[in-house]
Amino acid sequence: MALRGDRYNRGAIAFHWAIAxxxxxxxxxxLFHETLLAGLRVMPLHKAIGATVLVLSIARLGWRLTHRPPALPEAVPGWERALANSLHWLFYALLLILPLTGWIFSSNPERPRPVSWFGLFDLPLLPVSSGAAGAAHEAHELLGLLMTALVVLHIAAALRHHFLLRDRVLVRMLPWADRHG
Structure with missing residues (x-):
């Protein structure tokens, strides 16, 4: 039987799946607002979701700093542990920086685009220059592509652990999985 400590706690699981x-x-x-979604007014939703991701990510980071995650199985090589740890911290950075660059971009004083949180209230425009807003726009696009690549890598790694290595790495984060093995 697996130990209870080999799973993420309910808080970490809730943060993970909500943010994911x-x-x-x-x-x-x-990726598709100018092609598949052209003509639809999706950017206000994109911004509201981004603001939500920012707030949830700050809370998740606080949770992570106060709740130790379960150790990887002993069979996982050291290089893979180091890579997994580095990529998780890169995810945290992107979960903060991506929404912030979007907010900075939206605060361009030459063409402000308010960030409304689902129509309930607007976030204040940030005091940035048009140059900073332009740089943030470029960064937002590039970091969005990096996030896409990392999400694909993260899913592939989880599936590798589950189907090829047949260990409990994926199961530890599934909310419906048996909590005792």
């Missing part, structure tokens, strides 16, 4: 769902929706909107 929002990020997937936002990546889809970001």
């Amino acid at each position: 769902a929002l990020v997937l929706v936002n990546l889809f909107i970001g």
